[in-house]
Structures are given as C-alpha cells and as structure tokens.
Amino acid sequence: MAGRLVVLGSGGHGRALIELLRDLPAWEIVGLVDAVPRAPVMLGVPVLGDEAVLPALRAAGVDQACLAIGDAAARLAAAARLAALGFGFPMLIHPSAIRARSAEVGEGTVVLPRAVLGAAARIGRFCIVNTGAILEHDVEVGEGAHCGPGCVLPGGVRVGARALIGAGAACRPYVTIGAGAVVGVGAAVTEEVPPGAVVGGVPARPLPG
Incomplete structure (x- = not known):
C-alpha cells in the first residue's frame, strides 16, 4: 500500500515533484498546499488550501510531506513548521x-x-x-x-x-x-x-x- 504524502508548494518546482512522485509507486499524493495557489488543480492534483489545512491532514493519517519550495531559507522554515505538526520528510x-x-x-x-x-x-x-x-x-x-x-x-x-x-x-x-x-x-x-x-x-x- 502506498504511503500518503502532501506536497507543500504549487509552483514550478511543485510540478517537477509531482512528476517525480508519480514515478515512485511507494507514494500517493493527497494534494498540494500553498498560501497563494495558482489554480485549484495542478497536473491533476488538487490544491487543498494553505497551511491551515495541515492539522486536519495530520489527524486524518497523512504523516509525510514533500517541500516544493525553491528558496532555501523558506524551504527550511517550512520544514520546521511541518515537523512541529508531526510530519516526516522522506x-x-x-x-x-x-x-x-x-x-x-x-x-x-x-x-x-x-x-x-x-x-x-x-x-x-x-x-x-x-x-x-x-x-x-x-x-x-x-x-x-x-x-x-x-x-x-x-x-x-x-x-x-x-x-x-x-x-x-x-x-x-x-x-x-x-x-x-x-x-x-x-x-x-x-x-x-x-x-x-x-x-x-x-x-x-x-x-x-
């Protein structure tokens, strides 16, 4: 059974990681999270909202995340926020x-x-x-x-x-x-x-x- 994973970020790097994950059968993308989404769906994956949805995803059993953020400082800051909520990062x-x-x-x-x-x-x-x-x-x-x-x-x-x-x-x-x-x-x-x-x-x- 594939592990469930949320992707943080819906820009260009997010598209690259969607395609990466689609070539890894061990993972199922439950959706994207972005404070300023470009569209409600990206490459067939729903944009679920901003980070306010993360506690509900965690409560629903989604415990892994992937960071689709190009800027290094923003990426590391996001990692700290999600780790505090109990997410892991494969x-x-x-x-x-x-x-x-x-x-x-x-x-x-x-x-x-x-x-x-x-x-x-x-x-x-x-x-x-x-x-x-x-x-x-x-x-x-x-x-x-x-x-x-x-x-x-x-x-x-x-x-x-x-x-x-x-x-x-x-x-x-x-x-x-x-x-x-x-x-x-x-x-x-x-x-x-x-x-x-x-x-x-x-x-x-x-x-x-």
Missing part, C-alpha cells in the same frame, strides 16, 4: 538517478531524473539535486543547498548549507563553496567561494550584489 530519488551504494542522502532531499550521486557522496537534509546534476565521489552538500540542472561537482567538492549552484555550473575538484553562496548559471569555479558570495563567469569571479 528522501525522494527518481528511478533514473544513479546513486552509489555508499552515497548518503538526508531526509527531505529530492533527487530528480538522471542525477548522479557518486561514491561516498553525502547530501544533507532538505537539499535539491536537480535534473542531470553530477555529484561525484566524496562530494558534500550542506543542508538546504540546491544543485541546479546539469551542474558538475567533481570529487571532493564541498557545498555549504543553503548554497545555490546554477544550472550548468562546474567546479574544480575539492573546491569549497561557502554557506549561502550563489554560483551563476554556466560558471566555472576554480577558487574557493566565500560564504554568502555571488559569483559567475568563466572563470567565476565575484558579481555585484
């Missing part, structure tokens, strides 16, 4: 993703189609590993970080909590990207990125705030 890995047996994935993290998690990679809680991202051996990704579509993190790269790696970005091995940093789309990171920095370009350089 890790969700698309069947087409490649995960080494020694790779670790934290609660609430989602791994989208064709992503690769290499040997001894460690992905923290509530992360997003987006479509086609490659995280090679010994990569470490901190809580709430987002590895964008098609990014390439070779061996030993460290990504701090809440950092964002843009689509198609790449790093040299063993580089560190600090907490809350942003790496722009298509950037080539050859040096350490300080916490909170915004970098872009080839090679990556600090961008104006």
Whole structure:
C-alpha cells in the first residue's frame, strides 16, 4: 500500500515533484498546499488550501510531506513548521538517478531524473539535486543547498548549507563553496567561494550584489 504524502508548494518546482512522485509507486499524493495557489488543480492534483489545512491532514493519517519550495531559507522554515505538526520528510530519488551504494542522502532531499550521486557522496537534509546534476565521489552538500540542472561537482567538492549552484555550473575538484553562496548559471569555479558570495563567469569571479 502506498504511503500518503502532501506536497507543500504549487509552483514550478511543485510540478517537477509531482512528476517525480508519480514515478515512485511507494507514494500517493493527497494534494498540494500553498498560501497563494495558482489554480485549484495542478497536473491533476488538487490544491487543498494553505497551511491551515495541515492539522486536519495530520489527524486524518497523512504523516509525510514533500517541500516544493525553491528558496532555501523558506524551504527550511517550512520544514520546521511541518515537523512541529508531526510530519516526516522522506528522501525522494527518481528511478533514473544513479546513486552509489555508499552515497548518503538526508531526509527531505529530492533527487530528480538522471542525477548522479557518486561514491561516498553525502547530501544533507532538505537539499535539491536537480535534473542531470553530477555529484561525484566524496562530494558534500550542506543542508538546504540546491544543485541546479546539469551542474558538475567533481570529487571532493564541498557545498555549504543553503548554497545555490546554477544550472550548468562546474567546479574544480575539492573546491569549497561557502554557506549561502550563489554560483551563476554556466560558471566555472576554480577558487574557493566565500560564504554568502555571488559569483559567475568563466572563470567565476565575484558579481555585484
């Protein structure tokens, strides 16, 4: 019997997670929750209302949730609110993703189609590993970080909590990207990125705030 799960968020990332969950027969989506829904139904899944409906869902036996929120700070704040209500957060890995047996994935993290998690990679809680991202051996990704579509993190790269790696970005091995940093789309990171920095370009350089 499939487990019942509510998705928090009905934007673009919500659509991606609906399709992810549809490829995971262990889960049944009971509905979406969003403070500002775009429509009453998204991809055939009903929007149930805002977070005020969550206690009733919990009382009805729905005890798992998936966070479809792109912004890291908002995602982690939502996780804390739902955890206080008693919700759990399964890790969700698309069947087409490649995960080494020694790779670790934290609660609430989602791994989208064709992503690769290499040997001894460690992905923290509530992360997003987006479509086609490659995280090679010994990569470490901190809580709430987002590895964008098609990014390439070779061996030993460290990504701090809440950092964002843009689509198609790449790093040299063993580089560190600090907490809350942003790496722009298509950037080539050859040096350490300080916490909170915004970098872009080839090679990556600090961008104006």
